[in-house]
Amino acid sequence: MHDFFYELAKCLENQIKGNEHFTCWFSAEDSDFVRFNRGAIRQPGQVRQIYLNLQLINGLRHANCSTTLEGNLDADHEVIDRLVLGLRNQLADLPKDPHWLISTEVRSTELIASTRLPPTSAIVDEIMRVAQAYDFVGILAAGPIYRGFANSYGQRNWHETTSFNLDWSLYQGNDMAVKAAYAGFDWDSATFKEKFISVVSQFDLLKREPIELKLGAYRAYLAPTAFGEMVGMLNWDGLSEKSLRTKQSSLRRMRDEGLRLDSAISLCENTAQGMSPGFQTEGFIKPGCITLIDNGCLAGSMISPRTAKEYGMATNGAEDSETLVSIDVQPGELPMSQVLGELDTGIHISNLWYLNYSDRSNCRITGMTRFATFWVDNGEIKAPLKVMRFDDSLFRLLGKNLIGLTQERELLIDSESYGQRGTKSMRLPGVLVKDFNFVL
Amino acid sequence: MLDSIRAQFKKLAPAVDFCSLRVVDETSEKFVVRQDVLQPLSSRIDRGAMVTVIHRGGYGYAATCDLTASGLKVIFDRAKDWAKICAKHPITDFSKILLPSYIGKYQSPDSASSRQPTRREIIDHLLAESVTCRIDNRIVDWEASLWTTNTHQLYLSSNGSDIEQQFQYVVPNLYVTANAGSDTQTRSFGGRCLCQQGDLSIFFGSGLSGSGRQLAEDALELLAAPNCPSGKMDLLLLPSQMMLQIHESIGHPLELDRILGDERNFAGTSFVTLDMFGHYQFGSELLNVSFDPTLHEEFSTYRWDDDGSLAEKQFVIRDGLLERPLGGVISQARAGLSGVAATRACSWNRPPVDRIANLNIEPGNSTLKTMIGSVELGVLMETNTSWSIDDSRNKFQFGCEYGQLIENGELKGVIKNPNYRGISANFWRSLKAVGDSSTFEVMGTSYCGKAEPSQVIRVGHASPACLFENIEIFGGQD
Numbered sequence: 050m051h052d053f054f055y056e057l058a059k060c061l062e063n064q065i066k067g068n069e070h071f072t073c074w075f076s077a078e079d080s081d082f083v084r085f086n087r088g089a090i091r092q093p094g095q096v097r098q099i100y101l102n103l104q105l106i107n108g109l110r111h112a113n114c115s116t117t118l119e120g121n122l123d124a125d126h127e128v129i130d131r132l133v134l135g136l137r138n139q140l141a142d143l144p145k146d147p148h149w150l151i152s153t154e155v156r157s158t159e160l161i162a163s164t165r166l167p168p169t170s171a172i173v174d175e176i177m178r179v180a181q182a183y184d185f186v187g188i189l190a191a192g193p194i195y196r197g198f199a200n201s202y203g204q205r206n207w208h209e210t211t212s213f214n215l216d217w218s219l220y221q222g223n224d225m226a227v228k229a230a231y232a233g234f235d236w237d238s239a240t241f242k243e244k245f246i247s248v249v250s251q252f253d254l255l256k257r258e259p260i261e262l263k264l265g266a267y268r269a270y271l272a273p274t275a276f277g278e279m280v281g282m283l284n285w286d287g288l289s290e291k292s293l294r295t296k297q298s299s300l301r302r303m304r305d306e307g308l309r310l311d312s313a314i315s316l317c318e319n320t321a322q323g324m325s326p327g328f329q330t331e332g333f334i335k336p337g338c339i340t341l342i343d344n345g346c347l348a349g350s351m352i353s354p355r356t357a358k359e360y361g362m363a364t365n366g367a368e369d370s371e372t373l374v375s376i377d378v379q380p381g382e383l384p385m386s387q388v389l390g391e392l393d394t395g396i397h398i399s400n401l402w403y404l405n406y407s408d409r410s411n412c413r414i415t416g417m418t419r420f421a422t423f424w425v426d427n428g429e430i431k432a433p434l435k436v437m438r439f440d441d442s443l444f445r446l447l448g449k450n451l452i453g454l455t456q457e458r459e460l461l462i463d464s465e466s467y468g469q470r471g472t473k474s475m476r477l478p479g480v481l482v483k484d485f486n487f488v489l
Numbered sequence: 490m491l492d493s494i495r496a497q498f499k500k501l502a503p504a505v506d507f508c509s510l511r512v513v514d515e516t517s518e519k520f521v522v523r524q525d526v527l528q529p530l531s532s533r534i535d536r537g538a539m540v541t542v543i544h545r546g547g548y549g550y551a552a553t554c555d556l557t558a559s560g561l562k563v564i565f566d567r568a569k570d571w572a573k574i575c576a577k578h579p580i581t582d583f584s585k586i587l588l589p590s591y592i593g594k595y596q597s598p599d600s601a602s603s604r605q606p607t608r609r610e611i612i613d614h615l616l617a618e619s620v621t622c623r624i625d626n627r628i629v630d631w632e633a634s635l636w637t638t639n640t641h642q643l644y645l646s647s648n649g650s651d652i653e654q655q656f657q658y659v660v661p662n663l664y665v666t667a668n669a670g671s672d673t674q675t676r677s678f679g680g681r682c683l684c685q686q687g688d689l690s691i692f693f694g695s696g697l698s699g700s701g702r703q704l705a706e707d708a709l710e711l712l713a714a715p716n717c718p719s720g721k722m723d724l725l726l727l728p729s730q731m732m733l734q735i736h737e738s739i740g741h742p743l744e745l746d747r748i749l750g751d752e753r754n755f756a757g758t759s760f761v762t763l764d765m766f767g768h769y770q771f772g773s774e775l776l777n778v779s780f781d782p783t784l785h786e787e788f789s790t791y792r793w794d795d796d797g798s799l800a801e802k803q804f805v806i807r808d809g810l811l812e813r814p815l816g817g818v819i820s821q822a823r824a825g826l827s828g829v830a831a832t833r834a835c836s837w838n839r840p841p842v843d844r845i846a847n848l849n850i851e852p853g854n855s856t857l858k859t860m861i862g863s864v865e866l867g868v869l870m871e872t873n874t875s876w877s878i879d880d881s882r883n884k885f886q887f888g889c890e891y892g893q894l895i896e897n898g899e900l901k902g903v904i905k906n907p908n909y910r911g912i913s914a915n916f917w918r919s920l921k922a923v924g925d926s927s928t929f930e931v932m933g934t935s936y937c938g939k940a941e942p943s944q945v946i947r948v949g950h951a952s953p954a955c956l957f958e959n960i961e962i963f964g965g966q967d
Binding site: 089 | 529
């Protein structure tokens with residue numbers, strides 16, 4: 050695929066004429082997907098896909114088109130010919146774009162991560178050996194992912210990794226479940242078994258009669274997976290410069306009124322330690338780290354090239370969506386081993402689900418508990434809880450109601466695969482809060 | 490191209506219990522004008538094929554965008570390999586499931602007008618509407634857009650199916666955002682859900698033209714409005730919120746694959762169980778819900794689903810009683826229940842699963858005026874802006890862009906940040922009036938997410954305005 054991409058870029062260079070320029074984004078994968086339910090195989094298969102997004106530029110006029118490719122340059126040459134011709138015709142219809150910004154500095158990069166992934170069928174056999182005795186449900190995704198960028202200035206970027214992501218849940222008889230994940234570049238049988246046994250060990254707790262709590266405010270511990278759902282909401286335009294400028298960001302009061310979170314909260318886009326490519330779709334190179342919240346203060350934002358041009362500022366390599374893909378929240382001082390003791394009496398939340406804003410100007414978020422959520426009394430887990438709806442402000446939870454963050458952090462690798470397998474990740478601690486408000 | 494695919498299918502189809510080939514050829518174009526500036530014009534050509542093989546009890550699929558004979562040969566082989574792996578631990582004996590066989594063609598409706606606007610005309614139209622939005626310095630953002638998609642699908646199967654379907658999708662959109670201090674209010678055209686099938690006459694007839702100024706005025710009016718009151722009271726939902734209510738708390742819980750547990754690791758399960766069908770009182774007797782592929786302009790109309798089953802109008806809830814789930818032929822066989830032709834994939838590179846398609850509430854006999862007149866204290870809400878529901882699709886909380894207070898049978902003024910919450914299992918039983926056809930609107934969305942691997946798909950929802958009693962309503966923070 051690597052050689053195909055470089056040949057493709059060469060072919061595009063030969064297509065442009067006169068003052069024309071191009072940028073292209075290449076996105077391909079060979080993915081095995083195996084879906085499980087009730088300890089059996091529900092839907093297994095394989096997808097091979099190659100997409101090219103080509104942008105043709107002439108002065109301040111530009112248009113782009115994505116297309117699937119066969120992966121054979123002889124056949125794809127004709128597709129490229131038609132694509133360039135079509136875009137050239139479109140440019141005539143278009144006005145000049147005052148917010149157009151192109152990267153002309155050539156910064157080529159190449160990353161090909163080595164891997165030791167066994168055949169997916171062997172991984173499936175291994176999973177089934179331990180899982181078939183349980184109500185096991187989830188998905189295994191595995192295989193290579195390719196991303197590339199090229200432009201007519203001669204920049205070439207290539208990012209190739211082969212990874213797996215097993216995202217699963219084990220259900221206990223009374224419809225209670227524990228969710229877990231095992232993802233990475235090298236499948237290790239011992240690690241998988243260890244994770245599986247760890248999940249099974251929580252079953253005894255789930256077998257206890259679930260409790261239904263009265264509505265109200267509770268002290269709560271959110272494990273990294275649950276806290277990740279909260280932090281993920283900031284990706285709904287919260288840290289986007291365009292949204293901050295147009296007053297649509299849920300964090301606009303932090304910029305406009307100087308509102309602060311607790312000084313323990315520091316968050317950055319950590320490309321250097323993430324799983325995503327270090328270049329974006331228009332060829333801008335991402336900095337290793339962008340500080341966004343620093344000791345509780347809004348210190349930065351995600352700035353796409355387009356927003357940068359519109360508002361007269363410098364881009365920091367954000368995609369057009371101005372979302373984070375490698376979220377990093379700094380740890381705190383609470384050892385995870387002491388979480389139950391510090392929680393004392395309250396709710397231990399492993400996962401949250403289906404969050405949304407209920408009042409964006411106050412960064413108020415609603416959502417549900419899901420999977421293993423427990424009632425803790427005097428530092429001891431007593432029983433699982435039935436699902437509950439919370440509605441609370443992140444300003445309050447991560448402000449005056451924040452008790453602490455854990456010393457240890459977890460790396461959460463995104464398992465979503467809308468259109469293609471994702472490369473997003475989060476590294477973050479667990480969080481202990483007081484007065485977490487439950488409403489239904 | 491399709492004839493050559495047919496020939497390849499005959500040549501390459503392996504000797505297995507069942508196999509099918511599904512080809513999707515989709516082109517789309519997006520036009521966006523933000524703050525009177527045309528955004529980068531983007532188009533997309535998405536073409537590929539998926540083979541499904543069922544053999545000796547196992548199921549497997551493989552997909553590629555290489556539609557040459559050698560590319561197709563590879564996916565036939567790989568799908569067969571995966572069926573073999575599956576056959577060691579299948580969730581059901583897939584070979585025992587009788588898959589349908591049909592031959593036919595279907596096409597989205599075309600308008601009488603043969604002339605479609607040019608790209609330049611579309612851009613000019615959006616630019617013209619955009620400039621009407623900035624009526625005040627408090628208008629801080631606005632955007633007008635059009636998204637068009639043409640999809641051509643072919644489904645062939647070893648038991649004789651040859652189904653060709655062509656769809657045209659049109660999605661017009663416009664939003665206007667106003668701000669004062671920390672208060673930001675957005676109004677959008679049809680809640681971004683006036684999605685329909687047909688040609689570009691839909692765009693010009695959608696009402697988007699001329700809506701910019703009104704939406705801007707609405708957004709400014711919201712800035713000045715009081716917050717929605719809190720308390721238990723009547724709730725009158727217009728179709729732009731009803732579509733979300735139907736989608737989340739009827740559509741998803743009735744998906745048969747959820748009920749069978751396939752989605753428990755991701756999209757969730759359902760408060761509905763297999764034993765409820767045929768006797769569970771889902772809502773009040775006024776509630777009639779149909780799976781309806783007969784409204785040609787509705788966003789998710791098709792003649793056959795992606796397992797080749799014939800789609801026909803069927804009631805899923807009649808007079809409040811739960812009749813059937815939204816599940817296709819494979820789920821029906823697993824569950825031992827009859828369902829509807831609802832197995833769909835979002836594209837060639839994802840396998841079909843049970844999806845909501847067109848799921849509609851049938852009109853009743855109340856006018857909007859009658860319903861408002863019957864309310865002593867309540868809130869009218871329109872246009873969804875916030876949605877959240879638990880993994881069994883029971884405890885929900887939804888918010889709307891725009892509300893109006895109702896007191897003593899009269900509308901008493903605009904309120905902002907209207908929200909409500911409830912429990913699906915009880916909510917539909919509190920339905921106390923259903924609007925007549927004068928309140929009925931056909932809507933849809935391109936963004937229904939589900940499944941592993943993840944898929945986002947088009948769905949349609951048509952509904953009249955509906956009135957509910959004794960609902961927990963609340964507003965934003967003052």
